Amino acid sequence: MNATTYGLDVAKRVFQLYWVDAQTGEIANRRFGRDDLIAFLAQRPAGRVALDACGSAHWWARKIQALGHEVVLLHAQFIRPFVQTNKTCVFHTKLDKDFAASWTGFSHEAGHGFHGKLDSDFAPSWTVSSSSSDAGQPWHPRRFRRGVYMAFPKLTMRKIREALRLHFDCGFNHREVARALGTSPTTVGQYVRRLERAGLSYPLPPALGDDELEARLFPPPPRVEGERPTPHWPTVRRELARKGVTLDLLWNEYKAEHPDGYAYTWFCTRYSEWANALPLTLRQTHAPGEKLFVDYSGDKIAIINAQTGEIREAELFVAVLGASNYTYAEATWTQQSSDWIGSHIRTFEFMGGCPEIVTPDNLKSGVHKPSFYDPIINRTYGEMASHYSVAVIPARSKKPRDKAKVEQGVLLVQRYILARLRKHRFFSLTEANSAIATLLVDLNNKAFKKLPGSRRSTFDDFERSSLKALPSQRYQYADWKVARVGPDYHVDIDVHYYSVPHRFARQQVDVRYTNGTVEIFHRGTRIAAHARSTRRGHHSTVNAHMPPHHQEVSGWGPQRLYDWAIRIGPHTAAVIQHLLGGRQHPQQAYRACLGVLRLGKDHGNARLEAACCRAIDLKAPSYRFISSTLKNGLDQSPQTEADQASLPLTHPNVRGPDYYH
Known part of the structure; x- marks a missing residue:
């Protein structure tokens, strides 16, 4: 049975493979990835693979040869005439019928040299020689590169007749004929041997036309009856991995595509044999509790x-x-x-x-x-x-x-x-x-x-x-978050702000938070801990985390000022209450209140209480009056009786009621 001839179009990641079924003459056309192509060719019987002599062609040639196939590299100058689109590949033909005709000639007589014959729409064609066809003949450098067969352009029938004439009539050897026709000596030898195998002798019969001579020199390969198309087992295995796909379904699809294909039993048996030849699976064993x-x-x-x-x-x-x-x-x-x-x-x-x-x-x-x-x-x-x-x-x-x-x-x-x-x-x-x-x-x-x-x-x-024993306490779930401390030395967790010591401001920290707690870590060391709060937009601040100058102004409110004043005395508390209530916003009186209360540090709480009492009596409860009283020592002088509240009725400057009547 003749070996199958494949045409391979090599790209970066996608590879197109064409071949003619040796039994049916049908053209197969499939697209592969890199690994799938190698796996497919490894499963196929040894054949010939022809591909464009591009940059990676020699790498692929060595790879395919290692799988047992014969490789033919086609030079670009012999491929360009067959280009139908912008692709530089001879295998992109316009019709499957034309493509089948070209491969019929290319696959002729494995082991005796083969000649690719294309339809007249695609001439010229190419010629390739196999090792057995030229047994005992020296290898030409153009024909063999590292064990890979190189293709030569096919001569027209006119040049073939001229080559035969120069060889038989004129007695030229192969090299002289090749020099005259602009081809290789090996190509000339091919045509001479084909003439002998066709049972012809020179001179050719006058009635033998070009078409009949071409058919005699390049007969079609013999058909082998009884062979059936074999499924592509790697594709079957890949499809079986899909959910719901079974061998029965794949066999029905195979039969729909190839009505003369194999029966279900053969299909399943051959797939099992192919799958059993795949690399073995490691049987894993596990120790108890591991x-x-x-x-x-x-x-x-x-x-x-x-x-x-x-x-x-x-x-x-x-x-x-x-x-x-x-x-x-x-x-x-x-x-x-x-x-x-x-x-x-x-x-x-x-x-x-x-x-x-x-x-x-x-x-x-x-x-x-x-x-x-x-x-x-x-x-x-x-x-x-x-x-x-x-x-x-x-x-x-x-x-x-x-x-x-x-x-x-x-x-x-x-x-x-x-x-x-x-x-x-x-x-x-x-x-x-x-x-x-x-x-x-x-x-x-x-x-x-x-x-x-x-x-x-x-x-x-x-x-x-x-198994190891469970710990005494159940793990409490906690989330972790990487956060950066703000310039106000607070960290944002779910739009609530938790303080850290002020020296960590603007540094990156790790936050661990549960439903009840928030812990803040800096380089593995916990620097702050808070109870979790759900009040959005509010702050949880520890006074010890604040800088000293912030602590001095932090937490000042009406109640704190009033409590401070109560500890000094009731008159001081009355002055503070009057100052806080005398402004539209209590914050506007904070500085005046602090000024009054801090006078006790300089003069003592007793003198401050006396000064506040004097300010109330004189209806002047202000910071300036109290400060002046303490500065001048008026709080220590005995308070004089109040002056006469009204003038006597008899006085030179008083006209009296009679003046107006």
């Missing part, structure tokens, strides 16, 4: 709002122990950090202990920045793991086999729990988790099919005792 695998299910559970009728989907968290396959599942509203951490806490409590290692997926709630070498764990997740003395080792990105236990556990929970609850209606998350917990008990108690016992019995017998 690993816990956690993940979320892609399928969700619907919760109905009883008031509005709105349906909200809840996430399904699944955890599986490595040694016993003991499984835990619950529904949560989201995959956010609070639900993620809460599910872990309830998992540890459900199992009655902690494993040594937790293996999660690379979701943001667990892994801040995935990396093969040094993944960065979410800070809250890491704090929870530290509290329970477990190590977090995430699975590699896009490597589900690293957590195969929970992948299988998710599938089992979907089939055993979600499928059984598909007709139930839940109106709260608690109701859904109650139904899940009931079925979870049955799942863990279900007997293994091939092993003795169940998940629960294996866990009780082997793994429970290997």
